[in-house]
Amino acid sequence: MTGPILNSIGSDAATSTITQxxxxxxxxxxxxxxxxxxxxxxxxxxxxxxxxxxxxxxxHNARDVGIFQINERFHLEQSQKLGFDIYTAEGNIRYAIWLSEKEGIGHWSASKPCWGKVVSQIAIR
Structure with missing residues (x-):
């Protein structure tokens, strides 16, 4: 699930595919x-x-890559050991899910002002 299928920048189809x-x-x-x-x-x-x-x-940091802006410096080696290619959409997603389950969502704290309210509302449910 990489390359052209998920490469249409900003298109509704690409966004829909990624969210799916x-x-x-x-x-x-x-x-x-x-x-x-x-x-x-x-x-x-x-x-x-x-x-x-x-x-x-x-x-702000060119070593942050892909959908979840996985940082190469801190996560490339671990992602490779686990068999995730963070340079592909599927690998980036799978590693982000693994990381969030293993260590929580603190790795994305820089963007928390954007997603924090949504996530806190989810936690209340």
């Missing part, structure tokens, strides 16, 4: 997709690739 993939993987892993969807929206607007088709890199 996040939801499906979350169901498979038996986790709530709502916080993940909120974080992905805030981190990348659900984009894995930039307008040139290259993996999306962070505005």
């Amino acid at each position: 993939v996040i939801k499906q993987i979350a169901v498979d892993q038996k986790v709530d997709s709502a916080p993940l969807l909120a974080i992905a929206r805030c981190e990348s607007q659900y984009r894995q690739y930039d307008q040139n088709g290259d993996v999306l890199r962070g505005k």
